[in-house]
Amino acid sequence: MMLLEQGAGVVRILDAFWRGSVGTSSALISGTLVRAVPLTVVGVGIAIAFRAGVFNIGGEGQLLAGAIAATLTGLNMDAGPALTVLAALVMAAIAGAAWAGVAALLRARFGVLEVISTIMLNFIAANLVSYLVRGPMQEPTHIYPQTELIAPVARLPRLLPQTRLHAGALIAVIIAIAAWWVMTRTAAGFRLRAAGASASAARTAGRIDVSRVAAMALLTSGAFAGLAGGIEVAGVTFGLYENLSPGYGFSAIAVAILGRLHPLAILGSAFVFAALETGALGMQRDAGVPSVVASAIEAMAILLVVGAGAWSRWMPRRSVGARVSADGAA
Amino acid sequence: MTVGAAVDGVALQLRGIIKRFGAVTALDRAHLTVRGGTVHALVGENGAGKSTLMRIAAGLETVDAGSVELFGRRARGGSVAESAASGLGMVHQHLSLVPALTTTENFALGRHGLYRGDAVGALLARTSADAGLSITPDVPVSELSIVEQQRLEIVKALARGARILVLDEPTAVLAPQEVQDLLSWIRRFAARGGTIVLVTHKLREVIAVADDVTVLRRGAVVLTRAVAGASEEALADAIFGQGAVGPNGTQPSSAAPNGDVVVHVDAMDVSDLRGVTRIRAATLDIRRGEIVGVAAVEGSGHRELMLAVAGLRAPDSGRLVLPRGIAFVPADRARDAMIPEFSLTENFALRGAGSRRGVISWPDMTQRTRAGIARFEVVASSPAAPARSLSGGNQQRLILARELEGDVDLVVADNPTRGLDARGTRFVHEQLRAAAARGAAVVMHSSDLDEVLGLASRVLVVHHGTVREQPVDRDVVGRAMLGVE
Numbered sequence: 001m002m003l004l005e006q007g008a009g010v011v012r013i014l015d016a017f018w019r020g021s022v023g024t025s026s027a028l029i030s031g032t033l034v035r036a037v038p039l040t041v042v043g044v045g046i047a048i049a050f051r052a053g054v055f056n057i058g059g060e061g062q063l064l065a066g067a068i069a070a071t072l073t074g075l076n077m078d079a080g081p082a083l084t085v086l087a088a089l090v091m092a093a094i095a096g097a098a099w100a101g102v103a104a105l106l107r108a109r110f111g112v113l114e115v116i117s118t119i120m121l122n123f124i125a126a127n128l129v130s131y132l133v134r135g136p137m138q139e140p141t142h143i144y145p146q147t148e149l150i151a152p153v154a155r156l157p158r159l160l161p162q163t164r165l166h167a168g169a170l171i172a173v174i175i176a177i178a179a180w181w182v183m184t185r186t187a188a189g190f191r192l193r194a195a196g197a198s199a200s201a202a203r204t205a206g207r208i209d210v211s212r213v214a215a216m217a218l219l220t221s222g223a224f225a226g227l228a229g230g231i232e233v234a235g236v237t238f239g240l241y242e243n244l245s246p247g248y249g250f251s252a253i254a255v256a257i258l259g260r261l262h263p264l265a266i267l268g269s270a271f272v273f274a275a276l277e278t279g280a281l282g283m284q285r286d287a288g289v290p291s292v293v294a295s296a297i298e299a300m301a302i303l304l305v306v307g308a309g310a311w312s313r314w315m316p317r318r319s320v321g322a323r324v325s326a327d328g329a330a
Numbered sequence: 331m332t333v334g335a336a337v338d339g340v341a342l343q344l345r346g347i348i349k350r351f352g353a354v355t356a357l358d359r360a361h362l363t364v365r366g367g368t369v370h371a372l373v374g375e376n377g378a379g380k381s382t383l384m385r386i387a388a389g390l391e392t393v394d395a396g397s398v399e400l401f402g403r404r405a406r407g408g409s410v411a412e413s414a415a416s417g418l419g420m421v422h423q424h425l426s427l428v429p430a431l432t433t434t435e436n437f438a439l440g441r442h443g444l445y446r447g448d449a450v451g452a453l454l455a456r457t458s459a460d461a462g463l464s465i466t467p468d469v470p471v472s473e474l475s476i477v478e479q480q481r482l483e484i485v486k487a488l489a490r491g492a493r494i495l496v497l498d499e500p501t502a503v504l505a506p507q508e509v510q511d512l513l514s515w516i517r518r519f520a521a522r523g524g525t526i527v528l529v530t531h532k533l534r535e536v537i538a539v540a541d542d543v544t545v546l547r548r549g550a551v552v553l554t555r556a557v558a559g560a561s562e563e564a565l566a567d568a569i570f571g572q573g574a575v576g577p578n579g580t581q582p583s584s585a586a587p588n589g590d591v592v593v594h595v596d597a598m599d600v601s602d603l604r605g606v607t608r609i610r611a612a613t614l615d616i617r618r619g620e621i622v623g624v625a626a627v628e629g630s631g632h633r634e635l636m637l638a639v640a641g642l643r644a645p646d647s648g649r650l651v652l653p654r655g656i657a658f659v660p661a662d663r664a665r666d667a668m669i670p671e672f673s674l675t676e677n678f679a680l681r682g683a684g685s686r687r688g689v690i691s692w693p694d695m696t697q698r699t700r701a702g703i704a705r706f707e708v709v710a711s712s713p714a715a716p717a718r719s720l721s722g723g724n725q726q727r728l729i730l731a732r733e734l735e736g737d738v739d740l741v742v743a744d745n746p747t748r749g750l751d752a753r754g755t756r757f758v759h760e761q762l763r764a765a766a767a768r769g770a771a772v773v774m775h776s777s778d779l780d781e782v783l784g785l786a787s788r789v790l791v792v793h794h795g796t797v798r799e800q801p802v803d804r805d806v807v808g809r810a811m812l813g814v815e
Contacts, residue, residue, distance in 0.1 A: 185690060194672070205660070206680045
């Protein structure tokens with residue numbers, strides 16, 4: 001309906017969407033896959049926090065903190081090709097964890113809800129980037145609000161020549177698999193899931209230090225988002241500027257939820273979201289359809305998934321309730 | 331100012347109330363006459379039917395037979411609105427306020443029409459001033475102490491025109507000074523013509539504050555009298571009856587407590603989560619092979635004692651020596667003992683999760699779960715089934731299977747048979763006895779005194795934070811629970 005009201009032919013619009021997202025090899029590889037990388041890495045981090053019952057809404061801020069750290073490292077360090085980029089990524093992860101650590105500290109010390117503090121830290125990070133690229137980190141000519149480009153040794157290698165696909169895609173896949181393995185196979189991952197599923201049972205039956213687990217989950221989540229920022233700098237932008245992230249940290253929340261907080265499923269949902277977004281850009285470019293349409297489609301996809309999830313949980317929950325009250329009366 | 335009319339008349343009259351829940355008769359021809367302008371105490375053991383009787387008066391439950399009259403008017407029953415309109419308000423044991431809303435907003439809940447903050451605020455101020463209960467307006471309820479929340483509940487009921495206030499165990503959650511304040515408020519309220527029904531476990535409060543007392547035992551009224559001249563002993567006898575044989579016909583274990591000491595407690599103080607000291611200077615030893623029963627009425631501090639002995643609540647002071655292998659069966663199994671959405675295997679893995687390292691071998695864990703399911707005869711489709719798919723009895727079997735696996739030095743069980751049928755109850759009892767026979771020390775609490783007496787080789791009574799050993803004798807233990815020497 002929305003598309004038709006734009007007065008354009010449906011076929012033309014769908015064709016533009018198709019060619020902009022997955023229909024051509026360059027759109028698929030240089031557009032969608034490249035865009036799926038930060039969505040995956042932040043999304044996995046968000047899933048880790050959400051699984052532990054910590055609502056980290058600050059992926060965007062943590063990603064920017066990581067981007068700042070990676071840029072700083074890339075501009076100031078030269079330790080050869082492999083080591084420099086590795087150091088940039090490690091610094092990015094540490095910066096992301098530190099940015100989330102502020103929220104963890106506020107929660108532990110003053111009981112500030114992480115939902116609030118992480119959102120606020122997003123704004124601070126965005127403004128920090130604005131300040132840095134106009135002030136201390138601005139490129140030498142002082143014309144553009146951006147930094148110099150980082151040295152080639154601090155950049156991630158391309159996976160395929162003549163494309164924008166970089167080694168960060170491999171890192172994203174490895175991270176998703178590793179997170180899945182840790183969550184399902186290790187004692188720490190089990191503690192995380194238990195603390196998130198029922199803090200009281202985790203504490204009493206599992207003797208789990210729930211606040212510690214929650215804090216660790218928040219830090220890990222921040223480290224992943226920071227790493228995504230580092231990968232973006234080292235693989236795509238090669239420098240810091242405002243709007244470096246088109247809201248990856250926010251889209252990644254939707255990606256995590258669409259993937260039902262399952263790291264392997266997030267690989268798929270990140271791809272779907274990336275395709276939606278690049279396709280929307282294609283529609284805008286070739287058929288004049290506003291890209292907000294893609295945002296509307298994303299929102300509908302989330303509503304569908306959340307709705308289906310709530311429905312499937314609600315049905316059995318009713319029978320549990322009935323049984324508990326029957327027990328209580330006996 | 332006077333709170334209501336009918337000072338000399340009968341405010342609340344319940345006649346021949348019969349109430350059944352399935353096969354259980356909760357109330358058997360219970361009657362209650364509450365004179366206007368008096369404080370009427372309603373006492374009895376857990377499960378004696380006190381709360382049910384008051385829920386019927388408040389219109390929260392229907393009756394199978396009998397009648398309810400409020401200020402001489404016959405109520406049709408089963409309608410909260412009707413009871414409230416007739417002037418009866420109930421303050422529940424578990425307060426029903428919305429934490430995220432302010433005092434004023436909570437006060438407005440259940441009122442009709444538009445919400446006008448200033449009008450509601452004025453009414454709150456007027457009602458609370460009239461009642462002599464100070465309420466801070468516009469503060470989130472989550473920031474209030476328990477006693478302030480309770481005050482708000484009372485003021486809410488009064489604003490709806492309540493002339494009879496039913497307070498269901500109002501002192502169970504309060505600190506001593508708060509109890510004193512509440513009791514003196516109750517007296518002032520009655521002096522101004524208001525009527526109070528005080529549901530309580532605590533005989534000292536009855537003697538201190540009530541004009542009349544009614545004792546319920548197993549759903550029937552066994553005593554109604556004026557409090558003047560009544561002794562705590564006489565009331566305790568009425569509450570617990572005479573004779574020590576429990577209805578479940580279990581015999582006390584006779585194992586001689588001559589094993590090693592596995593739990594050593596010396597001058598231990600324990601607080602609840604609010605920081606109020608609930609257990610004071612507890613000193614006790616628990617040995618291998620014995621079953622120690624903990625008897626107490628609600629709000630005595632036994633919860634904190636059980637948590638401390640289970641190693642889940644650190645003492646404020648004193649010494650607490652615990653063994654390594656501790657099995658804990660909490661009272662609220664759906665909340666504290668298991669995760670309903672997790673599989674049986676994952677719930678099995680919950681024990682020891684806090685200190686486990688490295689990789690979990692799920693095939694091994696599934697194997698152990700399968701063995702536990704077999705040994706404890708859990709009816710389950712598979713170890714991969716979610717725990718919520720099990721019945722309450724089977725959930726408890728699973729929890730016991732998990733907690734009693736391996737080397738267990740100490741078993742702490744809080745109301746382990748709550749909500750279980752006779753077969754499930756017997757099974758739990760057998761398991762606790764078997765654990766003791768294998769050389770574990772067992773500490774159990776039940777709100778059913780007969781269950782404690784039936785299982786325990788030794789009984790500890792917690793009264794008002796003090797822990798004392800008592801002989802396994804129904805009368806003696808019953809009195810000690812109520813603080814009657």
